[in-house]
Amino acid sequence: MKLVIAEKPSVAKSIAAVLGANSRKDGYLEGNGFLVSWCVGHLVELADASAYGENYAKWALADLPILPEHWAYTILPDSRKQFDTLKKLMERPDVASLVCATDAGREGELIFRLVYEQANCKKPVERLWISSMEDSAIRDGFAHLKPSVDYDRLYEAALCRVQADWLVGINATRLFSILYHRTLNIGRVMTPTLALIVQREAAIDAFKPTPFYTVTVAFSDFTVASERITDKPQAEALQAACLTAAHATVKSVERKEKAEKPPALYDLTTLQREANRLLGFTAQQTLDYLQSLYEKKLATYPRTDSRYLTSDMAGSLPLLVNTTAKAMPFAEKLTIRCNPAQVIDDSKVSDHHAIIPTQSIRETDLSALPAGELALLQLICAQLLCAVGQPYAYAETSVVVECAGQEFKAKGRVILNPGWRELGGRYKDTLKNKPEPEKEAWALPILSEGDNLSVVTAAVKEGKTSPPAHFTEDTLLSAMETAGAGEMPEDAERKGLGTPATRAGILEKLIKVGFVERKKVKKATHLMPTHEGVALITVLPDQIQSPSMTAEWEHRLKEIERGGAEPDAFLSEIAAMLTELTGRYEAVKDAAALFPSDKESLGKCPRCGASVVEISKGFVCENRDCGFAIWKENKFFTAKKKKPTKALVTELLSTGRARLTGCYSEKTGKTYDATVVLDDTGGKYVGFKLEFDVASPKRR
Structure with missing residues (x-):
């Protein structure tokens, strides 16, 4: 018998159906030479600090830093029954080998390996690595199972990540909570993300708008504008001079034909950003809907950081595009062209290709999907159809006019081929909350250098410089993705804070612990720091809140995954940083004013010193x-x-x-x-x- 272990019951059922393991047992399915069972998320986790000594049950500065020599693990009480089921299955004498069929990514590898090790299993393991839950993909995956050893470095990176999170979370949370007498949750990625939000709000608060002025000159059939002028009397003087001159001369006319390439396909982060901007979904909602679509075989693997497909998919892509166009009402009666070369690049695909719909949409009643899942699937389909479409082509004319000794400019545009933008526009027209329409292209009249133009009117327009925008989930995900990128080597495989798989959870935790809140303003929902979130960043040292340092850590984890760095060296650096921090850090004076409590304190907690x-x-x-x-x-x-x-x-x-x-x-x-x-x-x-x-x- 071969024991297959999936990440969730729903995935296990899909795999079992393909393998012919149709006999339902308590906690697994059996048949055709296979046992198919499942984890329930993380069955095994790192143990709490108290596992390393009873004294750690109390929070004390003298005990910091807590740096385990050998890591302890715990089986979650709610998951004990399923763990015991898996252990018994592993120990069955008729089970000769195992297949790791958890999600094909860092976290999926960690979930399986921890269960395998805690069960003390020594039987050989193969790896199922697929990007789609379609029956054909499962069959092909089992026909090409990979040696488990190929993913040892992936597991090392996953384990290193969770251990690093434990070290920073346990030690920093205890240190700052004890010193400031209240719970201050610190996270390796969560806290630098909070710092981005706090710093953005500080920049907005400190911003002072500066007025500026432009002079516009109107002719019979078009208008030109000056550069920005900071002095109002100077702008008014130019306006008067133009009216007095009454005529202007065309200095130059330049016409260029341009093309805008179709957008790339979605990776998880770009999908979360677009779904937030167009559909109002939170990053977590998008991930949840996409995970469900994946398990329903309607979309490919969610947690990908690639926006391209692999060359072996080129042959089947036209059929998928045709199927997608027929299933989407906004593509009706449009001629859909498919250029696979635009979305295929093997060098830009690591573990998983971009997110696309599957052929299963052809035989699925999409109207029966929950509203959120349907909306997200339509967004994914629209992106596929746009990505393989024709470029948006236009001719742009730039004109420079001289009036009263000053230059004024205007641009006009003529659409030559609407290309992919036509379908994109039709999709956006179906949305309940339509985005702000883009400025319509307008054509300049036919002009030649030296033409003399009569001034109809001139005006002064006043404007003000704008402050930085409040973060939305769209823009914060973008900031997380690029944080520290300027300080990374150009060939760094992963930059920024967190990974596509973890960023949604980080945002939700910041809200859950009370450091960030969502505030709806008109159509947008802003992410704003709470008073406690601002206070925390105010007192934290740079090494804990630095986005650049955390982005460097994420890059190092990716190097571990690729075999270019060692986990022990990485963890030793974090341990050294925490040793210095807990040994030298002193509470900020008068910090009590930053963390006011609305409840009367009856005394200090004997465990941690808080109220x-x-x-x-x-x-x-x-x-x-x-x-x-x-x-x-x-x-x-x-x-x-x-x-x-x-x-x-x-x-x-x-x-x-x-x-x-x-x-x-x-x-x-x-x-x-x-x-x-x-x-x-x-x-x-x-x-x-x-x-x-x-x-x-x-x-x-």
């Missing part, structure tokens, strides 16, 4: 990652028919002990007085013990 505040169910540490809490329905107190009060908790936090009167004894049914002592060991629940007076406790 303990009262909520409806108890008294909790404001540092949400700390876990310290004294619940009002605490079993220790309810057994004595008592509830911890605000005064009692305040005293416990101050001195570690407090007097408790009228305690009920379950054995005698009587009451007594005692001293309750805070006996916290850093576990899931806070511990207490009682101390009695030297004399016998008073019973009532």
Whole structure:
């Protein structure tokens, strides 16, 4: 038997159907010589810091940095049953080998390998590497399974990435949370991304608009304009001079025929950007819809960073283009031409080719798709049809006119061939929220050098320089993609913050932890830093918030994946940085003003030093990652028919002990007085013990 392990149940079912493993069992399918099972996302993860010592359950500066010599792993409780199923299947004597069929990327490789290693499996493994879930692609993939060893470097890069994230997240989060007495989530990629947003808002706040003026001169059938003038009286003087002159002379006329190439196909980031701009989808929504389309066999692999196809796809591309055109209403009655050469470039495809629809759209009732999935599929189809289409061709005429001793300019355009833009325009006409229309092309009259023109009127137009725009998900994804690119070698394979697969999750986490919020302004949704997000970036040192440094790390991870760098050296550099940071960093003076709390502090948390505040169910540490809490329905107190009060908790936090009167004894049914002592060991629940007076406790 051959054991096939997919990433999700839905993918496993599709693979099983192709392989003929049709007998459903508990946690797997069987048949035709195959067992097909699945992970449920990440079954195995890096263990928390407490796995390296009980003392790490409490947050203390003296324990930092936490740098594991040997990494510990944990099996997620909710996933234990499926892990046990996979382990038993691996151990079956009739299972001779395995096929890793998780998603064909860095994270998919990590998911499988961690399960394989934690199950202590030694059986041989082959790799299924496909870009489509179509039956034909699955069959072809199984006919050309690859040796697992070919992906060892991919796994090393994936493991290195998750370990680096752990080191930065655990150490930096604890350091800054302890020093500033509140939860401050720090992430290797998340924090530099927040820095981009905060820096953009700072630039907007500091921006001071500068007025400028242009003089326009109108003739009978066209208008020309001057360069920008910063002095208004100077502009008004030029306007008056033009009116006085009453005539102008054509100094030059230049006509050029130009062509605008069709756009490239989508990779994940460009698709997320376009879907945000045209459809209003968040990056995470786009990824979720695309993942579903992939599993429904309607689109190719989502997490790709390539915008091109491979040469072996050239023969089948015209049929796919024809199928796509017939399925899309905006392409109806249009002559669709297909030039495969425009979208094929083997040198620009690494692990996966660009995102395109599949032939399965031909026999699928697309109207039955959820609205979001259908809208995204139509966007992908429109891009394919545009990408293989004809160039947009036009003739551009530039004219320079002299009036009152100054030069004025105008440009005109005549469309020679609408090309791919015709279909793109028809697609955009179907959208509910149509984008702002582009300026229509307009033609200049026939002019010749030396022509004398009569001035009809002249005017002064005032404008102001514009501040930088607030980030939308579209523009922030672009900034993440290019962050630090200027400091990278030109041949760097990956630049920027994060990867196409992780950027959506980073944005969602920034919002979840309260550092960023979405604000809808007219048609756009801006990403704005919260007060806490700005405060965090204000106090963080450069090495934690630097987009350039994190972009360099991402580049190094890609080099590890390609065999050009070693994981140990990379992790050692991060460990050295954290050792220096935790050893030398001092809290910014008067930083308390940056992190105000709207709740009264009852004292400092004995675990991390943050404030303990009262909520409806108890008294909790404001540092949400700390876990310290004294619940009002605490079993220790309810057994004595008592509830911890605000005064009692305040005293416990101050001195570690407090007097408790009228305690009920379950054995005698009587009451007594005692001293309750805070006996916290850093576990899931806070511990207490009682101390009695030297004399016998008073019973009532």
